[in-house]
Amino acid sequence: MNLQFLVLALCFGAGVRSQKYSRELNEQKLSDIDGKPVEFRIAKLNQVWEKAQRTQLSPVRQSELHSDLKLQEKDELQWKKIKVEGLDENGEKEAQLRRNFNVILAKYGMDGKRDTRPMENNHLKDHETKEGDIFEDPRLNKLWNKAQTSGKFSKEELSSLKREFQHHKDKIHEYNILMDTVSRTEEEVHKNEISPLEGDAKEHVLHQKHTDLKHRMRDLNQGFDRLRKISHEGFTEDSEFREPRVIELWEAAKRANLSDDELDSLKEELRHFETKVEKHSHYQEQLELSHQKLRHVEALGDTEHIKRNQEKYNNIAEKTREMGYKMKKHMQDLSNKISREGLEHNEL
Secondary structure, rough: OHHHHHHHHHHHHHHHHHHHHHHHHHHOOOEEEOOOOOOOHHHHHHHHHHHHHOOOOOOOHHHHHHHHHHHHHHHHHHHHHHHOOOOOOOOOHHHHHHHHHHHHHHHHOOOOOOOOOOOOOOOOOOOOOOOOOOOOOOOHHHHHHHHHHHHOOOHHHHHHHHHHHHHHHHHHHHHHHHHHOOOOHHHHHHHOOOOOOHHHHHHHHHHHHHHHHHHHHHHHHHHHHHHHHHHHOOOOOOHHHHHHHHHHHHHHHHHHHOOOHHHHHHHHHHHHHHHHHHHHHHHHHHHHHHHHHHHHHHHOOOOOHHHHHHHHHOOOOOOHHHHHHHHHHHHHHHHHHHHHHHHHHHHH
């Protein structure tokens, strides 16, 4: 009896030490084989981040890239566990991760190409950007100019509306990036060098990309319809949210055939999420201001003053990245939740 107790005690102690060791290992700053600190556990993500720091990306864009890479890292580490368990037999998740990574590279100009993709969709061709246009898409510029001169919006409402226009512009850009990757995959599929087995795999990936494109185009059309309605009619008194990403999730939830109770619960969660989005936007503004001040101080050459401002800038940059990752992860979770619950209702 005493022997059994001793064995159990030793096992328990070893388990506790093992958990403590794993926790301490995870909390340590990551480093490479030379002992240099690195940001990510995955080598290719570190390479992208190091390249970004050598380029002229603005502080806010660097912060956005860092958050996207953190999200990509989380998804890839989860996929590795899934792969070990044999739960991605057809490679669908792997293909999606590769596609997401390529979108990140192109989105931030890290794919080694000069970005010549127009900021437009299939219905927007052969236009010239006029001086004073800020969205490059002529339909967006027309709506924005109409909204500005309509007298239906307060200064704060115009600011909210402009964020919606910018968000829509970014989504168009991401759509064109994805469409570009689909075109490249189609070229690979139709090459004669690949084996029939490889061809089948490529066809599966291509099908997934076309499905993604179809969904994104639907979202773009619905988003533009919303912008057109608001530009003509103004914000209604019962407008639930102000932030574009939150509005997008709420519109998706209303289309998902959820019950009134489920919508009420989700609405409350989206309000909390909107607060998180607004806080992140505030930190992005502070990061830009801090960077401008740092550049000004560096020009003056006061070493001590530079050091203090550099520390302040680094702290704000780190906080902005951390908040950006949490915000994007929360958005991903909400989007998955809405899709999952909507699917369950449709199957009933």
